[in-house]
Amino acid sequence: MLEVKDLDVKYGDVQVLWDVSLTVGRGEVVAVMGPNGSGKSTILKAIIGLVRPSGGTITLDGKTISGLPAHQMAGLGVSLVLERRRLFPQMTVLENVRMGAFHPAVRAREKERLEWVEYLFPIIRERRGQLAGRMSGGEQQMVAIARGLMSGPRLLMMDEPFLGLAPRIVDQIVDIIRKINAEGIAVLFNEQNVHLSFSNSHRGYLLESGRIVLEGSGLAMLEHEMVKRVYLGT
Amino acid sequence: MTLTLFLEQLVNGIILGSMYAIMGAGLALIYGTMRILNFAHGEFYMLGGFFVFFLFAQHHIHPVPAVIIAVAAVALIAALVQRLTINVLLKREGWAFSTIAATLGVSIFLQNLALALWGERFQSVPYFVEGLLQVGEFRLPWQRVLIFGVAVGVMATMAVVLRWTRFGWAVRATAQDAEAAAVVGVPAARIHTITFALGAALAAVAAALLAPVFAVNPWMGLPLIIKAFVVVVLGGLGSFPGAIVGGFLLGIVEAIGITLTSSEWRDVIAFGMMILFLWVRPWGLFGVKER
Ligand SMILES: Nc1ncnc2c1ncn2[C@@H]1O[C@H](COP(=O)(O)OP(=O)(O)OP(=O)(O)O)[C@@H](O)[C@H]1O
Ligand SMILES: [Mg+2]
DSSP, rough: OOEEEEEEEEEETTTEEEEEEEHHHHHHHHEEEOTTTSSSHHHHHHHHHHSSOSSEEETTTEOOOOOOOGGGGGTTTEEEEEOOOOOTTTHHHHHHHHHTTTTTTTTHHHHHHHHHHHHHHHHHHHTTBBBGGGGHHHHHHHHHHHHHHTTOSSSEEEESTTTTTOOHHHHHHHHHHHHHHHHEEEEEESSSSSSHHHHHHEEEEEEEEEEEOOOOOOOHHOHHHHHHHHOOOO | OOOOHHHHHHHHHHHHHHHHHHHHHHHHHHHHHHOOOOTTTTHHHOOOHHHHHIIIIIIIIOOOHHHHHHHHHHEEEHHIIIIIIHHHHSSSSTTTHHHHHHHHHHHHHHHHHHHHHHHHOOOOOSSOOOOOEEEEEEEEHHHHHHHHHHHHHHHHHHHHHHHHHHHHHHHHHHHHHHHHHHHHTTOOOHHHHHHHHHHHHHHHHHHHHHHOOOOOOTTHHHHHHHHHHHHHHOOOTHHHHHHHHHHHHHHHHHHHHHHSSSSHHHHHHHHHHHHHHHHHOOTTTTTTOOO
16 A cells, blocks of 8 residues: 655755665554664654655655645545644644544544544543643544544554563553554554564564665564574573 | 813723824734734725725815725735735744834835925815814813714724734734744635735724824824824734723823823823833733743
């Protein structure tokens, strides 16, 4: 469904991604693992259109989407939950979630989608009137994912969805990823931790200094010598 | 001083305060969404004044359409200015400084354009409505009642739009996190243009209403933009409700201050208040304390 080919990205004169190629198939969960500053966020931002690639192509179901502005992507069925949640802090929980259905192409189904995300995250109904900026990190992550789902995406991308969260919340989010994937939504997420990345995905990629150095099934990645040696210290 | 005189001063303070509020709200709206201090705000005010002068005083068009056309024209010019300067600069590095330089440039350009077109003399605009409102000993020109009524109406409309319309949600979302807004489908560049135009339109409304009171000339924007900056500091940078409360507060404090001293002290009072705020509550009435 999503195909990224030979992606190059530069910030000014500094190149941070080199020849990155990856795919996400229909209904797949794919993880991109990489250390701090390796370029994980940049990949997702290039796909959604927040940064402009300097080379390579990005296609969705065969149609080129590289170069399209970010505000059109929700209409094409691609959604991104940004790193560190990035809710609208002075808007209420309900307003934040409803903003997720802002794009004209998805507006009509706002009501039924709201029921759906309220079922996935009961906290939304409980806290609808609260200002988003006043919630805990875990609660904010739930609202951020709910906002990302409100456009009814075929592909949901999440930038470090477990970052800084308590183990109990991490489990809840893993559970949510399973649930939405079971409904046929493809998921592409970033993570720094080997186990979180590859035990929760069908396939995975290892990113180092802006280059993909390894790819394989989740299980294969967990078992790979290089991953074990460098990232698990065994 | 008699009680009536004091009351009259207070009412005048509230009315002038509504103008400060509307000027400040325009500036705050622009700062809130784009993080730009619009130094051309006073010149959009000035253009509004001259357009009303041109349409109403010179060509005797009825004040209602005259004001509407003047405000719409200013909004259009502002949208164009935003597209050609700020929209381009925001995408580049160093935009925080370059946009200040750009709005300053626009300000000087518009002043000189007005000078060339209309000359430097103060030109007076007749009152839209004649006569006095009289309650007992208390009197107030209807023009001032009109100023206050229109200002409150415009601000209430803006508040409703920001709170309950899709456009308002898009403005607030873009102001709070432009990238997150873009990801959910808000076209940030278009929102920026419309917001800039709206902010300038608020200045034009103030000018249209005040033109008959203060007369028009190319530099008429200067005192008002200074007051607008004070208001925005009082209210909290970028806060729309803060600017409205700050505007009324400034108007009232000035009015009371000058009845106790004299009218030369007006600006001293305004700046004294701003400095006091910067000292004890730098984030303003409605701003959020930065950590
Ligand atoms: N807006 C920017 N301007 C310039 N350089 C940037 C910008 N954003 C990121 N970079 C640089 O690009 C590289 C990759 O950044 P990116 O945020 O994609 O990494 P990441 O893997 O997501 O890191 P983290 O784990 O910290 O989130 C880093 O060296 C970073 O410093
Ligand atoms: Mg990152």
